[in-house]
Amino acid sequence: MNRVDDRIAIVTGAAGGIGTATCRLLAENGATVIATDLRDAPGDGLGAVIAASAGRVRYLRHDVTDDAQWGAVLEATLAAHGRLDVLVNNAGLFMHGRTEDADAASIDRLFDVNLKGVVLGTQHAFRAMKSRPRELPLASIVNLSSVAGLKGSQMASLYCLTKGGVRLFSKSCAIEAAHLGYRIRVNSIHPGIVDTDMAQGVADGMRANGVPPEQIHKMMAGAHPLARMATADDIGRGIVFLASDDAAFITGTELVVDGGMTAR
Known part of the structure; x- marks a missing residue:
């Protein structure tokens, strides 16, 4: 048996390196994957994964900052598969530079993708996941944070702010879901430099x-x-673990995949 057999998963930011690796690894481990990204077409890397997946991976264009588009992605997923088991909030942006030099438009875009996109995705996933049959394993939400969500980094203060926010949002949602009896696990994953x-x-x-x-x-x-x-597969394997029953008693915590960076 594969680690995520018969799971229905949504992966955002799927055309990037970590997203593409995650889609491939989830499909190889038995999941059906709805891969979403802002790009009109999946690109060569994700396109090859889709072509090799025997129908296990499909692509939808999706702006994670748009609530209506989240609704459309969930509607399409539920219409095709009847439920959602795994959400990987992977879409994200990086911003490098002095704090004082960041313009308001760039700050808005960073916060919209890295924070609002995760919040909207989690809201829609909660609504879809909370009514899943009780005989199914717990659902899983995996939010992409970073080592920058654990420690400060010069010339990246705003990025650190967003990734630290993802970390605490994930913890709070994990506690809330458990309190409400939703049977949903929520965790964050923290890559080093990939x-x-x-x-x-x-x-x-x-x-x-x-x-x-x-x-x-x-x-x-x-x-x-x-x-x-790190390679994209290093991070993707961590995501598959958190999505699987191997992590059935893990919620509200961080999986740090950083080659020892934060141990120093």
Whole structure:
């Protein structure tokens, strides 16, 4: 038996590195996946996952900051599959730079995607998940935070604010769901630096602030005691664990997948 056999999952931000890996790993472990992203088409990476999934992964365009679009995604999911078992709130943005230099429009966009998108997704998931048959395993919501949600980081204060918010929101929702008898587990996952397009954005910001290009990869890898950046699969495997019955008694906590970064 696979770890998430017959689960129905929604993964946001699915066309990015972590999202694509998560969709693939969930499908390989028996789940049916609704992969959503803001892009009109899934792109090469996710497109290949969809093509190889034998129908287990389908794509929907979806803006996580739009409540009506969340409603449409849930309506389509419930119409096709009758229930929702797993939500992975993965969509997110990174912002690098001095706190004083961030403009209001960029702050609004960061907060909308990283915070509002997670709140809206969780609201819709609660409504759908709370009425699932009691004989089914507990539902699972996995919210993407970061090591930046656990400790401060210079030149990334606003990003840290959003990821710290995701951490405490997840804890509060876990307690609330348990108190209300919803049979929904809620946890956050906290990657270190992951070798994805978002990490490339961090590197671009470092270059813009005068860090020599030849030092950037060494600095990123060296931030982890294991001396490498995480792969998207490293994070995806953690998400599959939290979605599965292997984590049946885990709620309201953080899974830190950071190669030892926060142990220092």
